[in-house]
Amino acid sequence: MNENNNVLIRCHELTKNYKKGNRLVTPLEKLDLEVKRGEFLALMGPSGSGKTTLLNLIAGIDQPSEGVLEVCGEDIGKLSRSKLARWRAAHVGYIFQLYHLVPVLTAFENVELPLLLSNMSRRDRRERVEHTLSLVGLDGRMHHYPKELSGGQEQRVAIARALVASPELLVADEPTGDLDREAADSVLQLLHQLVEEYDKTIVMVTHDPRAAERAGRLLHLEKGRLLETEAG
Amino acid sequence: MLPFGYAIRNLMRDPARLLQAVLGSGLVVLMVMIAAAINNGMVGVLSASGSAKNIILLGAGSEESVLRSEISDRTAGIAESSITGLEKQVDVRAVSPEIHQMSFIAIDSNDRKQAFMRGVTPRALLVHQGVSVQAGHYVRPGQVMVGRLAWRRLGLPEEALQPGAEIWVEGTPMTIAGIFAAPGTVMESEIWMDLNDLRSMSLREHLSCVVLRLDTGEFEDIDLFTKQRLDLELAALRESDYFAKIAAFYAPIRGMTWMTALLIATGALLGGLNTLYAAFAPRIREIATLQAIGFGRRAILFSLVQESTITTLCGALVASFVAIGLLDGIAVSFSIGSFILSVSPSVAMAGLMTGLGLGLVGAIPPGLRCLLPPLPSALRSAG
Ligand SMILES: Nc1ncnc2c1ncn2[C@@H]1O[C@H](COP(=O)(O)OP(=O)(O)OP(=O)(O)O)[C@@H](O)[C@H]1O
Ligand SMILES: [Mg+2]
Numbered sequence: 001m002n003e004n005n006n007v008l009i010r011c012h013e014l015t016k017n018y019k020k021g022n023r024l025v026t027p028l029e030k031l032d033l034e035v036k037r038g039e040f041l042a043l044m045g046p047s048g049s050g051k052t053t054l055l056n057l058i059a060g061i062d063q064p065s066e067g068v069l070e071v072c073g074e075d076i077g078k079l080s081r082s083k084l085a086r087w088r089a090a091h092v093g094y095i096f097q098l099y100h101l102v103p104v105l106t107a108f109e110n111v112e113l114p115l116l117l118s119n120m121s122r123r124d125r126r127e128r129v130e131h132t133l134s135l136v137g138l139d140g141r142m143h144h145y146p147k148e149l150s151g152g153q154e155q156r157v158a159i160a161r162a163l164v165a166s167p168e169l170l171v172a173d174e175p176t177g178d179l180d181r182e183a184a185d186s187v188l189q190l191l192h193q194l195v196e197e198y199d200k201t202i203v204m205v206t207h208d209p210r211a212a213e214r215a216g217r218l219l220h221l222e223k224g225r226l227l228e229t230e231a232g
Numbered sequence: 233m234l235p236f237g238y239a240i241r242n243l244m245r246d247p248a249r250l251l252q253a254v255l256g257s258g259l260v261v262l263m264v265m266i267a268a269a270i271n272n273g274m275v276g277v278l279s280a281s282g283s284a285k286n287i288i289l290l291g292a293g294s295e296e297s298v299l300r301s302e303i304s305d306r307t308a309g310i311a312e313s314s315i316t317g318l319e320k321q322v323d324v325r326a327v328s329p330e331i332h333q334m335s336f337i338a339i340d341s342n343d344r345k346q347a348f349m350r351g352v353t354p355r356a357l358l359v360h361q362g363v364s365v366q367a368g369h370y371v372r373p374g375q376v377m378v379g380r381l382a383w384r385r386l387g388l389p390e391e392a393l394q395p396g397a398e399i400w401v402e403g404t405p406m407t408i409a410g411i412f413a414a415p416g417t418v419m420e421s422e423i424w425m426d427l428n429d430l431r432s433m434s435l436r437e438h439l440s441c442v443v444l445r446l447d448t449g450e451f452e453d454i455d456l457f458t459k460q461r462l463d464l465e466l467a468a469l470r471e472s473d474y475f476a477k478i479a480a481f482y483a484p485i486r487g488m489t490w491m492t493a494l495l496i497a498t499g500a501l502l503g504g505l506n507t508l509y510a511a512f513a514p515r516i517r518e519i520a521t522l523q524a525i526g527f528g529r530r531a532i533l534f535s536l537v538q539e540s541t542i543t544t545l546c547g548a549l550v551a552s553f554v555a556i557g558l559l560d561g562i563a564v565s566f567s568i569g570s571f572i573l574s575v576s577p578s579v580a581m582a583g584l585m586t587g588l589g590l591g592l593v594g595a596i597p598p599g600l601r602c603l604l605p606p607l608p609s610a611l612r613s614a615g
Contacts, residue, residue, distance in 0.1 A: 052608070052612075053608070056607070056608045056611075059524070061524055061607045061608055061611065062606070062607065062608045081529075082528055082529075085523065085526050085527070085528050085529075086526065086528075088524065088525070088526045089525065089526025089527075090526075094524050094525070096521070096611070100517065100518070100521040100524075100611075102238070102518055102521070102522070103245075103518075104238065104241035104242055104244075104245060105238065105241070109235070109237075113522070113525055113527075114525050114526060116233065116234070116235065117525075117526050117527065161525070
């Protein structure tokens with residue numbers, strides 16, 4: 001019982017099909033996976049092996065074709081689109097390779113976005129956004145627009161945005177894929193710190209072995225199946 | 233909900249496109265305002281022209297056009313003595329024998345225009361009580377009196393039709409005695425002259441009609457009178473019904489103005505949809521990101537609709553200024569008179585509603601095209 005409570009993500013025989021013309025593509029097939037609270041999991045694998053597909057399923061961006069998918073105590077495979085949107089707002093923060101900041105909003109406003117979905121007062125939101133931005137080391141850049149930031153800074157804003165509503169789970173799709181080594185290291189350091197100090201659970205897709213090293217657990221995906229599990 | 237500032241700043245992303253969208257929607261709104269103004273003007277002038285207390289006696293079989301009607305000269309006298317309940321002023325009954333016809337007029341002998349002429353006696357003022365002489369005096373033999381909009385209807389400079397000036401009617405020089413007003417009615421575009429002058433000038437023996445004004449009498453009495461005096465070959469029509477028929481006759485033409493406006497509006501709308509799609513399409517990834525964060529489609533669509541509505545309302549504002557500047561006061565002529573376009577509250581409202589409608593409806597198809605693709609592929613798209 002206790003152990004079950006510790007499981008944040010549970011996939012059982014998780015399958016995802018896409019129709020491509022009259023052909024059926026199966027990026028994920030009967031995948032079993034459990035991720036515990038507070039884990040920092042890295043997913044590696046060749047291009048097209050289904051990493052993003054799995055991440056999207058876990059984050060409630062996509063829905064499975066078959067199998068069980070329980071995340072944060074909810075069977076999200078069966079939620080309606082609008083419920084799934086609300087579930088995402090409450091439980092997951094998504095970090096993208098290309099940051100995906102809204103270009104017309106400042107760093108502050110970008111980070112504030114998820115809080116607009118809560119009924120927090122403006123004042124509380126401001127406090128929370130400022131706190132989160134200082135956590136990622138960007139207190140001095142709050143009113144900069146994305147184009148006025150470096151890639152590493154943009155990714156920190158994106159991490160702050162994923163973090164600000166205090167979700168239990170962060171997912172990251174090649175978060176360092178577009179960064180130089182130095183910026184990548186500091187982003188990884190930040191993610192590591194979030195797991196260690198703030199009890200976040202992180203599932204991170206990466207091609208970078210150095211990034212994988214930072215994670216506590218490493219999984220390889222190959223043609224839609226999990227190949228091996230190693231301790232990091 | 234997404235902040236309002238998000239919509240505003242998105243608009244400012246591409247000022248050239250914003251301008252294009254504002255002008256495009258302004259054009260649509262302007263078209264609708266023009267159509268509304270024409271319709272209002274035409275319906276207004278026709279409904280103001282007919283009084284329910286006035287009864288027109290005209291030739292049986294010519295009920296739809298006084299211009300084609302011919303009735304006996306004796307009709308006025310017989311009607312006056314047989315019909316009771318007519319309005320009276322100082323013992324003069326409100327009975328106006330009239331000739332209506334189109335005549336050629338000219339200010340110098342070569343430039344001929346067709347004008348609506350009405351041959352009248354001084355009693356015309358008893359039945360057409362909205363008529364008042366504004367300048368000069370009432371028409372006497374050898375003279376004409378011009379409605380205050382006649383110059384517009386005829387395409388003449390206003391100075392050409394001032395009291396004391398001379399105009400040629402069917403080749404005969406006549407002096408303008410005065411200018412009359414009859415606010416909101418077709419009479420303001422007419423030229424009035426003495427009944428006998430017009431009769432001899434046009435070699436007519438007959439009248440076009442006799443207009444009566446009721447006091448206590450009923451239309452039914454007059455209708456009965458026309459049926460008892462079959463020898464006079466008369467039909468009786470309420471003046472208001474007469475103009476209602478004319479209005480009905482013009483309904484297809486009014487429909488055409490709406491159709492034209494609608495066609496142009498549709499063309500502009502399709503162009504506008506393209507513009508909006510072009511504005512939204514590069515934001516597919518951004519819109520997908522907002523969904524990934526947890527914003528619902530409805531909230532995002534609402535923000536997109538805000539964007540487009542702000543744009544189209546700016547367009548409506550531009551259109552209103554253009555309409556007030558260019559449209560207001562223009563005289564539009566049709567066969568029986570002219571009316572002045574005015575940007576009335578209802579015309580402005582039609583424009584505003586069009587702007588609002590364009591914004592609300594216009595953003596939905598391009599908005600949905602951004603919102604409907606599955607999130608995973610939308611997140612992958614270039615942005
Ligand atoms: N919407 C879709 N329609 C059809 N096929 C898809 C779709 N999304 C993914 N696929 C296919 O599923 C497979 C896995 O894709 P996925 O994006 O998960 O790979 P990945 O491991 O993230 O690769 P990369 O390292 O290049 O990002 C690929 O073969 C891809 O073509
Ligand atoms: Mg991928």
